[in-house]
Amino acid sequence: MKPKVIFRNVSKTYTLYGGKFDKLADLFSSRKKKNKTFYALNNISFEVYEGETIGIIGVNGSGKSTMSNLLAQVIPPTSGQISINGETSLIAISVGLNNNLTGFENIELKCLMHGLSQEKIEEITPKIIEFADIGEFISQPVKNYSSGMKSRLGFAISVHTDPDILIIDEALSVGDETFYEKCLAKMEEFKKKGKTIFFISHSISQVRSFCDRAIWLHHGKVQSYGGIGKVIREYKEFISWHKALAPEEQKMYKKEMMAKQFISFDKINNVENESVQLHSRSMTKKKKNSEKQGKNFILSVLFLCMLVSAYMLLQGGLHSVADTSKKIENTKNNLEVKKSSQPIQKEVRIINREGYVRENKIELFSDSNKKKVISSLDFSEKVMVEEEADQLYKIRLDNDKEGYTDQKNISLLDSIDDTKKITLSGILSITPEVFSKTYQFYLAYINASEEKIKNDLRGLTNEIAENSNKKFLVFGNGQIIFQINNGESTALIIKGIDTNSPEFSSLSENAVLKDQEGNFGLVATEQNYIIYNKLDQTITIETK
Numbered sequence: 001m002k003p004k005v006i007f008r009n010v011s012k013t014y015t016l017y018g019g020k021f022d023k024l025a026d027l028f029s030s031r032k033k034k035n036k037t038f039y040a041l042n043n044i045s046f047e048v049y050e051g052e053t054i055g056i057i058g059v060n061g062s063g064k065s066t067m068s069n070l071l072a073q074v075i076p077p078t079s080g081q082i083s084i085n086g087e088t089s090l091i092a093i094s095v096g097l098n099n100n101l102t103g104f105e106n107i108e109l110k111c112l113m114h115g116l117s118q119e120k121i122e123e124i125t126p127k128i129i130e131f132a133d134i135g136e137f138i139s140q141p142v143k144n145y146s147s148g149m150k151s152r153l154g155f156a157i158s159v160h161t162d163p164d165i166l167i168i169d170e171a172l173s174v175g176d177e178t179f180y181e182k183c184l185a186k187m188e189e190f191k192k193k194g195k196t197i198f199f200i201s202h203s204i205s206q207v208r209s210f211c212d213r214a215i216w217l218h219h220g221k222v223q224s225y226g227g228i229g230k231v232i233r234e235y236k237e238f239i240s241w242h243k244a245l246a247p248e249e250q251k252m253y254k255k256e257m258m259a260k261q262f263i264s265f266d267k268i269n270n271v272e273n274e275s276v277q278l279h280s281r282s283m284t285k286k287k288k289n290s291e292k293q294g295k296n297f298i299l300s301v302l303f304l305c306m307l308v309s310a311y312m313l314l315q316g317g318l319h320s321v322a323d324t325s326k327k328i329e330n331t332k333n334n335l336e337v338k339k340s341s342q343p344i345q346k347e348v349r350i351i352n353r354e355g356y357v358r359e360n361k362i363e364l365f366s367d368s369n370k371k372k373v374i375s376s377l378d379f380s381e382k383v384m385v386e387e388e389a390d391q392l393y394k395i396r397l398d399n400d401k402e403g404y405t406d407q408k409n410i411s412l413l414d415s416i417d418d419t420k421k422i423t424l425s426g427i428l429s430i431t432p433e434v435f436s437k438t439y440q441f442y443l444a445y446i447n448a449s450e451e452k453i454k455n456d457l458r459g460l461t462n463e464i465a466e467n468s469n470k471k472f473l474v475f476g477n478g479q480i481i482f483q484i485n486n487g488e489s490t491a492l493i494i495k496g497i498d499t500n501s502p503e504f505s506s507l508s509e510n511a512v513l514k515d516q517e518g519n520f521g522l523v524a525t526e527q528n529y530i531i532y533n534k535l536d537q538t539i540t541i542e543t544k
């Protein structure tokens with residue numbers, strides 16, 4: 001039988017920047033910063049056949065969504081070969097639907113993208129609407145939908161366009177039980193037709209009940225691959241081992257694993273400290289022995305060793321790395337699983353107000369225990385504060401990502417003292433001439449569509465995409481940049497600001513929000529917010 005999907009030594013790397021300002025500095029300045037390359041997936045190989053249902057499991061950040069995006073050909077691999085024989089369709093909560101279009105329009109658009117004729121679209125639209133079952137919302141813009149509704153519509157469209165390969169990324173986790181059962185029935189129908197399904201889920205019971213085989217991803221590598229029973233057993237063993245570690249050991253383990261994702265595994269294989277490997281490895285590793293050790297690699301290993309030594313010293317010889325390994329081996333027999341004490345009921349206050357990040361590079365945690373950092377936020381990033389409990393805010397970002405951060409890191413927008421107003425025309429002397437002479441002309445294009453900016457403005461010299469939703473349009477010698485989010489300009493960035501002038505001091509004195517070090521500030525004018533970044537000598541202008 002011919003494989004439907006083949007992955008051969010596939011890797012996906014990302015360049016990690018310190019923050020949006022670092023990225024801008026790197027893109028536009030001649031002084032290049034040293035940014036890190038991160039392996040989200042490293043050297044992945046497998047084959048999947050017609051009619052198979054493959055579960056993809058792994059803890060947060062292990063590479064599941066990266067894998068689903070590669071499968072759906074939404075992103076290209078950095079290296080290796082992917083061969084896909086058939087039409088793929090990805091269903092994920094935040095992917096594939098255009099937020100500004102209505103449910104109806106999204107149906108038409110997605111069907112057209114799948115190459116369906118107008119006649120076929122007319123035939124299946126009522127079926128999609130019936131399956132999605134979101135009532136009147138079908139004629140509302142998708143941005144007004146709950147995540148459950150998005151998932152319903154996404155699933156309904158995808159299964160009705162009849163793809164050969166269906167990729168379901170956590171999309172069923174937000175639906176209710178009736179919808180979940182309806183989806184399962186549809187997936188069974190798919191299986192019977194001999195179609196291939198990739199099912200990415202945190203729910204082990206869903207994966208077990210539905211999949212034939214599974215791939216367990218762990219820190220960007222295939223930790224186990226094969227029959228569903230075997231893979232789930234190994235994964236669960238790992239989870240119990242990990243849960244039994246003390247919080248400090250968990251942190252240490254994660255740090256070590258992530259450090260490996262920053263350098264080539266080929267290099268690391270030669271000197272990999274076996275003591276931190278998991279006890280149950282079933283996959284075969286390709287050994288490469290003759291790699292030259294580069295300077296960076298030696299530094300990284302030294303750094304790792306220093307970290308380990310420092311940790312062991314601090315803990316007064318708590319455990320050696322070898323001990324940790326033994327501990328893994330003897331998890332079930334010797335380790336006492338720490339029982340959490342009675343959970344303390346925290347009082348939750350509903351906030352639902354917009355806020356600004358008030359320090360640069362604050363940590364966003366995945367849950368209120370603050371164990372896992374999921375991203376870092378830059379000064380002045382706008383967030384929606386949903387609730388507060390125990391001086392911790394639960395916040396939502398523009399891309400619908402949610403997380404927790406300390407209350408002190410966020411200023412609620414309506415609590416910002418907006419009275420210290422200054423005018424934009426009053427600070428033009430600190431901006432480069434190319435902007436100050438015709439600033440009103442440029443300002444008129446904040447909130448304009450990308451298309452309009454490109455049509456109307458001359459001198460576009462560069463276009464830099466940060467991801468599928470966000471890009472920068474660079475004009476002239478790079479001093480005028482429009483930030484585009486989802487096809488619309490959301491901010492105008494001016495580079496080459498004179499930060500030594502008295503006008504800049506007055507700008508910073510009037511800041512209604514400032515970071516502690518005084519490098520970043522937000523200033524309110526009658527119509528705009530101006531965010532200055534002293535380090536990069538930029539101001540970012542947004543409309544209020």
Ligand SMILES: Nc1ncnc2c1ncn2[C@@H]1O[C@H](COP(=O)(O)OP(=O)(O)OP(=O)(O)O)[C@@H](O)[C@H]1O
Nearest residue numbers: 014015038040058059060061062063064065066067
């Ligand atoms: N565009 C990106 N730039 C930088 N790093 C990224 C990017 N996308 C993903 N990553 C990183 O790659 C790793 C794998 O991410 P991915 O979203 O694939 O994990 P996941 O297993 O789907 O996580 P989760 O279960 O939380 O959804 C993570 O460490 C993530 O931070």
